[in-house]
Amino acid sequence: MSQPALLVLEDGRAFAGTSYGATGSTFGEAVFTTGMTGYQETLTDPSYHRQIVTQTAPHIGNTGINDEDDESQKIWVAGYVVRDPARVPSNWRAKRSLDEQLQAQNIVGISGIDTRALTRHLRERGAMRAGISTEILDAGELLRQVLEQPPMVGADLASEVTTFEPYVVPAEGEKRFTVVALDLGIKSMTPKRMSERGIEVHVMPATTSLEDVLAVNPDGIFMSNGPGDPETTEHPTTLLKQLLEQNKPYFGICFGNQVFGRALGLGTFKLKYGHRGINQPVLDRATGKVEITAQNHGFAVDAPIEETVQTPYGTAEVSHVSLNDNVVEGLKLTGRDGRVLAFSVQYHPEAAAGPHDSAYLFDRFVELMEGRA
Numbered sequence: 001m002s003q004p005a006l007l008v009l010e011d012g013r014a015f016a017g018t019s020y021g022a023t024g025s026t027f028g029e030a031v032f033t034t035g036m037t038g039y040q041e042t043l044t045d046p047s048y049h050r051q052i053v054t055q056t057a058p059h060i061g062n063t064g065i066n067d068e069d070d071e072s073q074k075i076w077v078a079g080y081v082v083r084d085p086a087r088v089p090s091n092w093r094a095k096r097s098l099d100e101q102l103q104a105q106n107i108v109g110i111s112g113i114d115t116r117a118l119t120r121h122l123r124e125r126g127a128m129r130a131g132i133s134t135e136i137l138d139a140g141e142l143l144r145q146v147l148e149q150p151p152m153v154g155a156d157l158a159s160e161v162t163t164f165e166p167y168v169v170p171a172e173g174e175k176r177f178t179v180v181a182l183d184l185g186i187k188s189m190t191p192k193r194m195s196e197r198g199i200e201v202h203v204m205p206a207t208t209s210l211e212d213v214l215a216v217n218p219d220g221i222f223m224s225n226g227p228g229d230p231e232t233t234e235h236p237t238t239l240l241k242q243l244l245e246q247n248k249p250y251f252g253i254c255f256g257n258q259v260f261g262r263a264l265g266l267g268t269f270k271l272k273y274g275h276r277g278i279n280q281p282v283l284d285r286a287t288g289k290v291e292i293t294a295q296n297h298g299f300a301v302d303a304p305i306e307e308t309v310q311t312p313y314g315t316a317e318v319s320h321v322s323l324n325d326n327v328v329e330g331l332k333l334t335g336r337d338g339r340v341l342a343f344s345v346q347y348h349p350e351a352a353a354g355p356h357d358s359a360y361l362f363d364r365f366v367e368l369m370e371g372r373a
């Protein structure tokens, strides 16, 4: 049964609506995503841990929930904000409604609010802490609790989403390469995209030691997407520095781009409201081609776009930029031998959900390993 629900932002702006999914109270960073489709992949992306996600698309839930498209074992968003939920889901793969799935996983949501006004507010004021409740309908009291929550800046969250035990995703067809994928919040489509290319992927916990990485004799190293502030990635950053020192080819996605930036000595910083959606234009600076990409990031690498950066491992440069706001969307490192050693992107070539324009990056990783095999 739907009940009254309240959403309060940390600056006091409040939206009254109707409960969606589970009842109760929840807190997190309020962000918005512009994806018209792909809500199942969004909800189950571990990078959304501790975030209250607003969908700018007004109709959500139309295709229900299926048993194939989850990007991890569960829904990670802290809360969910939808304008107008589908009353009757309809899709040949649907097994249940989104509302039922949110309830089953105890995810508190709110519907029936003006998500356009909320999005415009977040664009103007920036992503901020928020709370949704069906129990505390007094805005002042809910605000008091919102202000007690920890901010996203400084949040070390990879340890809360990473796998406890290593596991192997076998290569499809003939095995060509072995890759260690450090799981900072990995989406299941990422190892799949590698295994399709003959890569045996050893997914390992975020705290894995250099010895344990080298024990499987990897041809390449991968670091995944993940939640939280990249300034807290001390262990993965140190590990990556050691692996670059040993000339191990590297590919990183999203958090893996930020870890790479930090390993190269660059800084990271929080964007005002981030990039989230599956319609984000990115320029490949080497080819001049534009890709439409899937994105979900609130932080970015601080690097000079027109200049190269000298690092202990070779020369680094910005390979991709956002065409919306010029934010760094990719990095490339040319090793001391003059060949590309490592690269990463801030966006999501695994495209789950999202357009497949950037799938070539997985091929580029294969080429990188071929060149160094």
Ligand SMILES: NC(=O)CC[C@H](N)C(=O)O
Pocket (backbone or CB within 6 Å): 047, 224, 225, 226, 227, 228, 229, 230, 253, 254, 255, 256, 296, 297, 298, 299, 300
């Ligand atoms: N999807 C991700 O890997 C996000 C990385 C990081 N947590 C950010 O918000 O920028």
